[in-house]
Amino acid sequence: MALYFISIGLNDSKDISLKGLETVKKCAKVYLEGYTSVLNCPVSDLEKLYGKKVIIADRDLVESKAGETILKDAEEQNTAFLVVGDVFSATTHMDLWLRAKEKGIETIAIHNASVLTAVGITGLELYKFGKVTSIPFHNKDVKSPIEVLKQNQKMGLHTLFLLDLDPKEKKFLAINDAAAYLIKNRVPKDTKAVACCALGSSHPLLKYGALEILQKESFSKFPQSLIIPGKLHFMEEKALELLA
Numbered sequence: 001m002a003l004y005f006i007s008i009g010l011n012d013s014k015d016i017s018l019k020g021l022e023t024v025k026k027c028a029k030v031y032l033e034g035y036t037s038v039l040n041c042p043v044s045d046l047e048k049l050y051g052k053k054v055i056i057a058d059r060d061l062v063e064s065k066a067g068e069t070i071l072k073d074a075e076e077q078n079t080a081f082l083v084v085g086d087v088f089s090a091t092t093h094m095d096l097w098l099r100a101k102e103k104g105i106e107t108i109a110i111h112n113a114s115v116l117t118a119v120g121i122t123g124l125e126l127y128k129f130g131k132v133t134s135i136p137f138h139n140k141d142v143k144s145p146i147e148v149l150k151q152n153q154k155m156g157l158h159t160l161f162l163l164d165l166d167p168k169e170k171k172f173l174a175i176n177d178a179a180a181y182l183i184k185n186r187v188p189k190d191t192k193a194v195a196c197c198a199l200g201s202s203h204p205l206l207k208y209g210a211l212e213i214l215q216k217e218s219f220s221k222f223p224q225s226l227i228i229p230g231k232l233h234f235m236e237e238k239a240l241e242l243l244a
C-alpha cells in the first residue's frame with residue numbers, strides 16, 4: 001500500500017508521464033489537488049484517460065481533512081494524489097508527504113515539468129533566477145513581492161512572480177493586474193518584464209515589454225506568470241528580443 005504523489009504536468013491530460021499513468025491505473029482512489037494550479041482541460045479528460053473517478057481535493061480537504069480521507073485511504077489501498085505541474089514545486093505538499101510518513105505510509109513521488117522549469121522557454125537561464133514570489137488577489141498592503149524583487153535585483157538575478165488563482169471560482173490574477181501592482185509600488189514603469197501565459201501548451205503566449213505596456217494588454221491564455229529579468233547575458237538578450 002502506498003500514497004503516490006503523481007505530478008501531471010502543466011497543460012492537459014496527456015502531460016502525465018507513462019510511469020504516472022501506469023501508477024494511477026493501479027490506484028483504488030485518485031485525488032486531484034485542485035487549488036494551487038489548473039490544467040487547460042476538464043477533469044473529465046483525466047477520468048477518461050485513467051478510467052477512474054477523480055476526486056477534487058480543495059485546500060480544506062488536503063490541509064484539514066487529509067487524516068480522514070487521503071491518508072486513511074492510503075493506509076488501506078494504493079492511493080494517488082495528483083498535482084498539476086510538479087508536486088514539490090508548490091510550498092504546500094511537503095506537509096502531506098511528511099504526515100503520510102509519520103503514519104508509516106509508503107510515499108512515492110513521480111515528477112514532471114513545473115512552471116519553475118517551463119519559464120526556461122523565455123531564454124532566461126534557470127540558474128540565474130532568485131527567490132520566487134507570489135502576488136495575491138488582495139494586494140493593497142502587500143509589500144513582500146517588492147522586497148523580493150529588490151533583493152534579487154541587487155544580485156542581478158531574475159524574479160519570477162506567480163500570480164494568484166482560484167480554480168474553484170475560475171478566477172486568475174492577470175498580467176495587467178500584476179504590472180499595475182508593481183507600478184503602484186514604485187517599480188519604474190519602463191522596467192522590462194516577460195509575460196508568460198499557458199506555459200507547457202503547444203502555443204504559449206510570451207511577451208517582453210515595459211510594465212506600462214503590459215499593464216494595458218489583455219492576455220487571453222491562463223495560467224499566467226510574470227518575470228522581471230536581472231542582469232542579462234547576450235544570449236538571453238537575443239532570446240528576449242524575439243519576444244518583444
Ligand SMILES: C[S@@+](CC[C@H](N)C(=O)[O-])C[C@H]1O[C@@H](n2cnc3c(N)ncnc32)[C@H](O)[C@@H]1O
Nearest residue numbers: 084085086089114115162163198199223224225
Ligand atoms: C503554486 S504555482 C504552481 C505549482 C505547480 N505545482 C507547478 O509545478 O507548476 C501556481 C502559479 O504558477 C503559475 N503557473 C502555473 N502554471 C502555469 C503555466 N502553465 N503558465 C504560466 N504560469 C503558470 C501561475 O502564476 C500560478 O498561479
